[in-house]
Amino acid sequence: MLPPRYIYDPVRDYFVEAGAITKFALRFFKEAFKAPYEFQEFFRQCFLLGYKTLPLVGVTGFIMGLVLTLQTRPTLIEFGAEAWMPSMVGISIVREIGPVVTALICAGKIGSGIGAELGSMKVTEQIDAMEVSGTNPFRFLVVTRILATTFMIPLLVILADFIALSGSFLVENAKGAVSWQLYFNQVFAHLDFSDMLPATIKTFFFGFAIGLVGCYKGYGAQKGTAGVGRAANSAVVIASMILFVLDFVAVLVADVFYEL
Amino acid sequence: MPDKYSSVQSDGSILTSSEPVILVKDLYKSFGDNHVLNGFQMELYAGENLVIIGKSGSGKSVLIKCMVGLLEPDAGKLIILGKDITSLGREELDHLRTEIGFLFQGSALYDSMTVRENLEFPLRRHDNKIADASSETNLLIERALDDVGLKHTIDLMPNELSGGMKRRVALARTLILNPKVILYDEPTSGLDPITAKEIIELILEIQQQRKTASIIITHDMDCARVISNRMVILIDGINYVEGSYAELSKSTDPKVQAFFK
Numbered sequence: 126m127l128p129p130r131y132i133y134d135p136v137r138d139y140f141v142e143a144g145a146i147t148k149f150a151l152r153f154f155k156e157a158f159k160a161p162y163e164f165q166e167f168f169r170q171c172f173l174l175g176y177k178t179l180p181l182v183g184v185t186g187f188i189m190g191l192v193l194t195l196q197t198r199p200t201l202i203e204f205g206a207e208a209w210m211p212s213m214v215g216i217s218i219v220r221e222i223g224p225v226v227t228a229l230i231c232a233g234k235i236g237s238g239i240g241a242e243l244g245s246m247k248v249t250e251q252i253d254a255m256e257v258s259g260t261n262p263f264r265f266l267v268v269t270r271i272l273a274t275t276f277m278i279p280l281l282v283i284l285a286d287f288i289a290l291s292g293s294f295l296v297e298n299a300k301g302a303v304s305w306q307l308y309f310n311q312v313f314a315h316l317d318f319s320d321m322l323p324a325t326i327k328t329f330f331f332g333f334a335i336g337l338v339g340c341y342k343g344y345g346a347q348k349g350t351a352g353v354g355r356a357a358n359s360a361v362v363i364a365s366m367i368l369f370v371l372d373f374v375a376v377l378v379a380d381v382f383y384e385l
Numbered sequence: 386m387p388d389k390y391s392s393v394q395s396d397g398s399i400l401t402s403s404e405p406v407i408l409v410k411d412l413y414k415s416f417g418d419n420h421v422l423n424g425f426q427m428e429l430y431a432g433e434n435l436v437i438i439g440k441s442g443s444g445k446s447v448l449i450k451c452m453v454g455l456l457e458p459d460a461g462k463l464i465i466l467g468k469d470i471t472s473l474g475r476e477e478l479d480h481l482r483t484e485i486g487f488l489f490q491g492s493a494l495y496d497s498m499t500v501r502e503n504l505e506f507p508l509r510r511h512d513n514k515i516a517d518a519s520s521e522t523n524l525l526i527e528r529a530l531d532d533v534g535l536k537h538t539i540d541l542m543p544n545e546l547s548g549g550m551k552r553r554v555a556l557a558r559t560l561i562l563n564p565k566v567i568l569y570d571e572p573t574s575g576l577d578p579i580t581a582k583e584i585i586e587l588i589l590e591i592q593q594q595r596k597t598a599s600i601i602i603t604h605d606m607d608c609a610r611v612i613s614n615r616m617v618i619l620i621d622g623i624n625y626v627e628g629s630y631a632e633l634s635k636s637t638d639p640k641v642q643a644f645f646k
Binding site for chain 1: 450453454455475479480482483485487489490491493494495496497506507510511558562
């Protein structure tokens with residue numbers, strides 16, 4: 126006997142959507158390694174998706190560092206552990222907060238942007254026009270964007286981490302007269318290669334997920350301008366959910382390696 | 386019918402006017418329970434302007450989208466320039482598409498690119514069609530825009546153009562690869578009568594100067610009267626009736642007459 130419709134329908138839709146995204150991802154891998162390669166469009170997308178997101182990621186990272194330090198400082202002082210502040214902030218930002226918050230910001234800006242752009246191209250027949258001109262629109266539009274997000278998100282995260290630590294230093298410098306050199310010596314004294322490597326590797330997956338979901342939603346957009354709005358919106362929602370799942374998996378995998 | 390002549394294909398084969406450039410046989414296409422094409426048949430000959438009319442949703446756009454491989458027919462034969470489009474691989478299909486121009490109803494200009502880049506896009510991708518030199522590319526782009534009277538818009542973005550200008554730029558983009566067949570999807574819809582007349586004149590000029598064969602989907606009976614060498618009325622997914630504008634306008638069949646009232 127089938128479960129009630131209100132349970133059956135969403136569960137079925139979930140698996141249908143998951144299957145469609147997987148099929149879309151497989152098509153990406155199939156097309157990505159085939160010539161002709163769209164290098165010019167890839168670099169243009171790196172500029173548009175990476176460089177143009179820099180101010181937003183920079184401001185967010187800076188405030189993240191300021192707030193984390195301001196809120197943690199009183200508690201650490203209470204326990205007499207003020208000296209641990211740089212290393213605590215460093216580990217928190219590099220291992221978890223920097224990658225996740227930056228990726229979420231990028232899912233909002235880049236994911237929705239890709240969803241809306243490709244969705245609008247789809248409903249105004251621009252993708253069909255590309256197809257009939259003898260160009261493979263999947264390779265030109267989708268492969269280049271997914272590759273650009275996969276390579277740009279890690280760079281943005283590294284930059285956001287650095288800006289967040291700089292923000293944290295400003296608070297420490299203002300309240301505790303700590304020098305730049307001492308602060309960063311303290312940060313890196315407790316940051317291992319094993320902290321940085323998994324945190325950086327997972328950002329490649331974050332970037333891939335943001336590009337994949339944005340392109341999947343935009344490329345499959347239907348039903349006019351309302352469909353474009355839905356594509357942009359669902360690109361952000363689904364990408365954000367996938368980011369948390371990926372983060373959880375990454376932490377589990379990293380944990381296994383720490384224990385070895 | 387226009388004067389008889391032969392056209393030489395890129396692979397060296399020669400099509401004569403007795404051999405159709407497009408042959409559609411028993412074409413079927415359904416979307417779920419909606420049976421849009423139910424055994425449609427037609428031929429298009431070199432140098433001919435064939436107008437297809439039919440009610441909205443009768444499958445006219447579906448038909449021409451099947452012809453360029455944007456939609457896959459459920460059954461039937463679709464021979465374009467001597468090749469069965471349903472059996473072509475991706476590469477062969479892309480090559481064949483360079484011989485077919487398609488003017489979309491909404492123009493479909495790439496709105497993130499300037500007019501120049503819109504025209505350059507198909508050229509850059511098919512360098513066998515042009516020399517590599519950028520000066521030659523520029524010359525081709527300028528000439529194509531000049532043909533549609535819009536050379537001054539070369540550095541504008543599509544959102545800076547009016548509806549009629551967009552349609553003409555889209556036409557220039559369609560023509561830039563020198564297609565042998567052009568498919569027009571409602572070329573005058575949404576345009577004022579004067580601009581529509583300009584587009585009709587352009588389509589006629591293209592036919593006369595380039596000797597292209599064209600299929601024109603339209604609801605505009607004035608357009609059909611001026612442009613068509615032959616007309617097909619699509620009803621219930623089949624080619625209900627064929628003939629010249631003069632012949633069909635005299636038909637006593639109420640279904641045919643409904644289009645001419």
